[in-house]
Structure formats: structure tokens, C-alpha cells
Amino acid sequence: MNLNERDKKIIWHPFTQEKIAEHRIAIKRAYGSYIYDEQNKPYLDLISSWWVNLHGHAHPDIAKAIYNQSISLEHVIFAGFTHEPAVKLCEKLHSLLPGLSKFFFSDNGSTAVEVALKMAYQYWRNQGDLKRTIFLSFNGGYHGDTFGAMSIGLKSGFHDIFSDLFFSVLTIPFPETWDRDEEIQNKETYALTALEHHLNNSADKIAALIVERLIQGANGMKMCRPEFVKKVVSLVRRYEILVIFDEVMTGFGRTGTYFSFEQVKIIPDFLCLAKGLTGGFLPLALTVTTEKVYSAFLDEKFNKAFAHGHSYTANPLGCAAALASLDLLLKQSTMESIQAINNAHRKGLADLPARQRRVTGTIAAFDVHEAQTLKRKCLEQGLLIRPLGNSVYLLPPYSTNTSELEEAYDKIRNILKSIYPGRCNTK
Ligand SMILES: *Cc1c(COP(=O)(O)O)cnc(C)c1O
Numbered sequence: 001m002n003l004n005e006r007d008k009k010i011i012w013h014p015f016t017q018e019k020i021a022e023h024r025i026a027i028k029r030a031y032g033s034y035i036y037d038e039q040n041k042p043y044l045d046l047i048s049s050w051w052v053n054l055h056g057h058a059h060p061d062i063a064k065a066i067y068n069q070s071i072s073l074e075h076v077i078f079a080g081f082t083h084e085p086a087v088k089l090c091e092k093l094h095s096l097l098p099g100l101s102k103f104f105f106s107d108n109g110s111t112a113v114e115v116a117l118k119m120a121y122q123y124w125r126n127q128g129d130l131k132r133t134i135f136l137s138f139n140g141g142y143h144g145d146t147f148g149a150m151s152i153g154l155k156s157g158f159h160d161i162f163s164d165l166f167f168s169v170l171t172i173p174f175p176e177t178w179d180r181d182e183e184i185q186n187k188e189t190y191a192l193t194a195l196e197h198h199l200n201n202s203a204d205k206i207a208a209l210i211v212e213r214l215i216q217g218a219n220g221m222k223m224c225r226p227e228f229v230k231k232v233v234s235l236v237r238r239y240e241i242l243v244i245f246d247e248v249m250t251g252f253g254r255t256g257t258y259f260s261f262e263q264v265k266i267i268p269d270f271l272c273l274a275k276g277l278t279g280g281f282l283p284l285a286l287t288v289t290t291e292k293v294y295s296a297f298l299d300e301k302f303n304k305a306f307a308h309g310h311s312y313t314a315n316p317l318g319c320a321a322a323l324a325s326l327d328l329l330l331k332q333s334t335m336e337s338i339q340a341i342n343n344a345h346r347k348g349l350a351d352l353p354a355r356q357r358r359v360t361g362t363i364a365a366f367d368v369h370e371a372q373t374l375k376r377k378c379l380e381q382g383l384l385i386r387p388l389g390n391s392v393y394l395l396p397p398y399s400t401n402t403s404e405l406e407e408a409y410d411k412i413r414n415i416l417k418s419i420y421p422g423r424c425n426t427k
Pocket of ligand 1: 108109110111113142143144145212217218246247248249274275
């Protein structure tokens with residue numbers, strides 16, 4: 001039996017309809033921007049392995065940091081104990097996150113969001129405000145697959161089957177936009193009107209607003225304008241509603257700045273980080289908050305404490321990987337690579353026969369009807385893409401160079417032309 005057959009017999013894969021699932025590609029090794037299958041065929045990883053990889057696969061600096069850490073301290077309980085890699089990582093991140101000074105560790109993006117939701121809820125309870133029990137979120141937002149994260153991702157379409165079990169959420173339309181979008185002003189006005197309606201009716205019942213900053217990832221890499229987020233935040237803050245920025249996907253340079261909230265110059269009350277935190281090596285997450293939120297949990301008695309924690313909280317190997325990844329991110333050459341990827345995206349998208357072409361930082365996306373056909377043909381030609389519905393996106397590791405991206409766009413353009421003969425572009 002080959003690996004694919006052995007897998008089929010025993011493994012249940014994520015987000016997969018097993019009955020009709022296509023044959024799985026067994027990956028033997030990975031290096032830089034490429035993963036290699038059993039026949040040693042390379043695939044350019046244009047989805048950064050579900051958005052986690054930053055600096056390329058098997059990066060020696062991160063690998064060494066993990067190895068060195070593992071032979072001195074692999075793990076220790078984090079209640080009542082601490083260690084250098086955790087403290088150093090938070091000190092270092094703090095220098096990039098002005099105004100955010102308290103760091104709570106967990107294991108993945110969903111738990112980083114759960115922690116923010118629970119802290120926001122308990123923040124009000126601890127101060128005797130029992131009314132603020134509702135959350136505000138955007139239609140189509142995706143925040144993870146655990147119950148709290150599913151509740152606020154109510155309209156994502158992924159979790160409808162569980163909706164009877166969700167807590168109360170109010171939603172706002174997300175004004176997605178793209179190149180040459182003439183309707184954006186109307187879409188934003190419509191969304192702001194919906195928000196004002198909620199605030200007029202229920203502002204004093206709302207605990208927090210949660211936003212995927214600038215880009216809704218799993219909803220199809222839908223992008224909005226930074227000014228819009230600015231308006232939303234300043235509106236909700238008039239009512240003291242807490243603000244959670246879910247930067248699980250957009251953190252660590254993805255949107256062109258270290259964190260996407262820098263582009264709106266707003267300091268949130270909570271920032272959720274995961275995916276790129278360890279450069280794509282190990283699962284680790286952080287929920288970062290303010291001194292103001294932290295102080296609301298301080299008391300002589302335990303009952304105001306935040307009673308939450310995972311067995312692998314602040315795993316030292318994860319922290320060591322994150323520190324090494326952060327060192328790479330802070331190199332001048334990394335920001336230059338990020339800029340080069342942005343330029344290559346703009347050039348590559350310009351003459352693609354596709355609709356709703358859009359770019360933010362290192363993420364490019366467009367819509368085509370035949371996205372699944374495109375995916376299949378791309379895989380044949382050594383390009384790893386994974387469209388979300390009709391939305392195709394390219395989100396490469398920062399190790400990807402301009403000529404690799406140009407070649408990828410050429411292949412995609414040719415495939416699209418073969419699917420839609422006679423169409424040059426839809427400008
Ligand atoms: C992926 C993602 C999550 C969930 O992260 P997991 O590590 O998959 O649990 C949450 N929020 C956003 C914005 C994401 O993209």
C-alpha cells in the first residue's frame with residue numbers, strides 16, 4: 001500500500017468531505033517556498049501552508065533555535081512557573097505593540113480568540129456590569145472552529161449546523177472592495193448605518209466588537225479600506241465597547257506592515273496572534289491586552305482571576321521558534337521581500353482575466369467561476385493554490401522571489417486563457 005492508501009484507511013482530514021475527497025498528495029520534505037512530493041516533484045507553496053509560514057519551510061535559523069531549546073528545557077507548567085523564552089518573546093513583541101502590555105499564551109488562533117472573548121466578557125462582570133453580554137461582529141467573519149469563535153463567525157457559512165448552540169451576536173455587513181470598485185462609498189455607508197442601528201438599540205448590552213483587520217481570510221480574502229475600520233472603531237468606542245482585533249492571519253508582515261492595525265493607528269483592547277507567530281513551525285498563540293483590562297482582574301480573592309489555561313501554555317519550543325522567526329522578520333531584507341511580493345502581485349494581477357482583483361501587502365486575490373479547475377491545473381504545473389469558493393488567492397512565504405511569482409502568474413494567466421478562450425481581461 002502506498003502512503004495515500006494507508007492514509008485513506010485511518011485518517012480523517014480537516015475541512016474535508018471524505019466521501020468525495022480527491023487523492024491526497026503525500027509530501028516528503030519542504031524547503032524555502034517549495035514542498036516536494038514522494039516523486040520529488042516541487043510545488044510552489046502559494047498558500048504558505050494554510051497561512052502559517054513566513055520565511056520559507058525548514059528555515060535553518062528556526063530549526064536550530066527549536067533544537068537548542070529542546071535540549072535545555074522542552075516544557076514546564078506555566079502556572080506558578082516561568083521561563084526565559086516566554087518572557088523574552090513578550091518583551092520583544094511589546095516593543096512592536098505600543099499600548100499593549102499584557103500577554104496571555106494559548107495554542108492556536110481559535111483559542112487566542114476564545115481568550116479575548118472570555119476576557120472581554122469577564123472584564124464587565126468583574127466590574128459589576130452584568131448587562132454587557134452581546135458581541136458585535138462582521139458578516140462573513142471567520143475566527144476559528146471552537147464554540148465561541150463559531151458564535152461570532154455566525155454568518156461565515158461554515159458552522160450553520162451548530163447555530164442553535166451559539167451565544168448572542170449582532171452582525172454588521174462587511175464592505176468588501178477591489179480595484180476600480182465604484183460602489184465602495186455606498187457599501188461603507190450601508191454598513192455604518194447598520195452599526196449605528198445596533199448601537200442605538202443595544203450599545204449598553206455590547207461587551208466587545210471583533211474584527212478581522214483589513215481582510216476577511218476564510219471568507220475569500222475579502223478586503224476593506226482601512227478608513228472604514230477607523231470609523232467603526234471610533235463609533236463603538238463612544239459607548240466604551242471593547243475592541244478585539246483578530247490578526248491571526250494578518251499579523252507579522254502579511255499586510256505590508258508588521259501588524260495591520262498600524263495602518264489605522266488604533267490600539268485595540270485585545271490583539272489575537274497565532275499562525276505566523278512561530279514562522280509556521282509550531283502551534284502557539286497570544287492574546288495581547290492593555291493594562292486597563294488586566295487591572296480589572298486583580299483582587300485579593302481568586303474569583304475575579306481569569307480561570308483559563310492550556311496544558312502546553314507558553315511551550316518553550318514554540319517561544320524559541322517565535323523568537324527566531326521575529327529576528328528574521330525584523331531584518332531589513334524581509335521588509336524589502338514583502339514590498340517586492342506586493343509589487344509582483346500588482347503587476348501579475350493587472351492583466352489577469354479575472355474579476356474583483358485585489359491586493360493588500362503580500363496577499364493577492366481575484367474571483368473566477370472555474371476556481372476548482374484552475375486549482376487542479378495549477379497543481380499539475382507545480383503551483384499550490386487552494387481557492388475559497390470562487391475566490392483564488394496567492395499568499396506566498398516571504399522567501400518567494402519576484403521571478404518565481406512572475407512565473408506563477410504566467411502559468412495562471414495561461415490556464416485561465418485556456419479555460420476562457422478569447423477573453424484577454426475584464427478591465
Ligand atoms: C485561521 C484563523 C483563525 C483560527 O486559527 P486556528 O489556528 O486555525 O485555530 C482565527 N482567526 C482568523 C482571522 C484566522 O484566519
